[in-house]
Amino acid sequence: MNNPIYLDNNATTKVAPEVLDEMLPFLKEEYANPSSIYSFAQSIKKNIEQAREKVAQLLNADSSDIVFTSGGTESDNLAIKGIAYANREKGKHIITSSIEHHAVLNTCKYLLKQGFDVTFLPVDKYGIIDLKELKKSIRKDTILVSIMFANNEIGTIEPIEEIGKIVKEKGIYFHTDAVQAAGKIKINVKKLNIDLLSISAHKFHGPKGVGALYVKKSVNFDNLLHGGHQEKGKRAGTENVAGILGLGKACELAIDYLNDQKQQQKIKMLRDKLEKGILEKIPEIIINGHPEKRIDNTLNICIKYIEGESILINLDLEGIYASSGSACTSGSLEPSHVLLALGLPHEIAHGSLRFSLSKYTEEKEIEKVLEILPEIVQKLRNLSPLWKEKKI
Numbered sequence: 001m002n003n004p005i006y007l008d009n010n011a012t013t014k015v016a017p018e019v020l021d022e023m024l025p026f027l028k029e030e031y032a033n034p035s036s037i038y039s040f041a042q043s044i045k046k047n048i049e050q051a052r053e054k055v056a057q058l059l060n061a062d063s064s065d066i067v068f069t070s071g072g073t074e075s076d077n078l079a080i081k082g083i084a085y086a087n088r089e090k091g092k093h094i095i096t097s098s099i100e101h102h103a104v105l106n107t108c109k110y111l112l113k114q115g116f117d118v119t120f121l122p123v124d125k126y127g128i129i130d131l132k133e134l135k136k137s138i139r140k141d142t143i144l145v146s147i148m149f150a151n152n153e154i155g156t157i158e159p160i161e162e163i164g165k166i167v168k169e170k171g172i173y174f175h176t177d178a179v180q181a182a183g184k185i186k187i188n189v190k191k192l193n194i195d196l197l198s199i200s201a202h203k204f205h206g207p208k209g210v211g212a213l214y215v216k217k218s219v220n221f222d223n224l225l226h227g228g229h230q231e232k233g234k235r236a237g238t239e240n241v242a243g244i245l246g247l248g249k250a251c252e253l254a255i256d257y258l259n260d261q262k263q264q265q266k267i268k269m270l271r272d273k274l275e276k277g278i279l280e281k282i283p284e285i286i287i288n289g290h291p292e293k294r295i296d297n298t299l300n301i302c303i304k305y306i307e308g309e310s311i312l313i314n315l316d317l318e319g320i321y322a323s324s325g326s327a328c329t330s331g332s333l334e335p336s337h338v339l340l341a342l343g344l345p346h347e348i349a350h351g352s353l354r355f356s357l358s359k360y361t362e363e364k365e366i367e368k369v370l371e372i373l374p375e376i377v378q379k380l381r382n383l384s385p386l387w388k389e390k391k392i
């Protein structure tokens, strides 16, 4: 097969060559345990601290507030359970949204079983939470609001600045899952009044299995892993040195990207070209997510009368890789909880397809998709009784 066309960058991204170069020495020669006191180890410890600085720079945070973790899932768990366990005397109420990633949703559901109370805020047809609803659901015993920065399936960006203001006024902690926002939009934790923020390296050209949690100094939170004193006691376990340095390098590259208007415009231009082309060439399409408040790389559509999975299989045969929902749920046949929360009926949500681009996406790849997708849709619709009867 010719070069495959990878348009599933919200699931994971290609490791940037610069990131790999940064990591390799730490998988070969520089293998000491950074907790050891000899010089061989201490130089590695210095490298880890430099990586911490880079993560902090990406978020406009203090580097002493960055805790390295194994990725987005651990960061979300650490933030939510960490706050819940440390503040249970103060209150047991948590507010989140109905379109969070499962790393947040299932953590909250687990806490429900442990006697916590959770409000899952609804969203509008674009996936945006209602700030009035948020205000109304804050109670005396609310300890945490956890709302994602940008949604992984539809790309919608939540009103984080406004949420930060509301939550600060009430003296509650504010966590945001910024796994899909980091490296795609500028983030300033101080300006946005964010207390805790999760990121994951593999979503922005870093390696898998490493991430970070920003935790503001004043936050009262419990650690989940008990063991050694790594990460100032906030996350025990020998550091994933190569991963951490890869994350640091990915942050450095992300800062360059966010300061480069041209690169950002290129992704947006290609995403918009794909969207426009699909709307022109294929009838009965629904675009999901907010038209403007959306990360530049994401296009989520519903192709009525056929199943997203059938389209994916046909695209795969042509060497085009996309997704029919969140990577973590694509094994299940349940329609995406995010699309259902937007108010889409099951039959339509089943026809969803997500294309997510990266800085490595090329115009000719988008043109190829625009050539092949309409043919696949036509073929599948010709086989679909729903299409023939146009029942939906």
Ligand SMILES: Cc1ncc(COP(=O)(O)O)c(C=O)c1O
Pocket (backbone or CB within 6 Å): 010, 011, 070, 071, 072, 073, 074, 076, 101, 103, 148, 150, 151, 152, 177, 179, 180, 200, 201, 209, 211, 327, 328
């Ligand atoms: C919004 C969001 N949060 C959390 C995660 C989990 O991150 P990780 O794969 O690093 O555990 C993902 C991954 O898809 C995500 O998109």
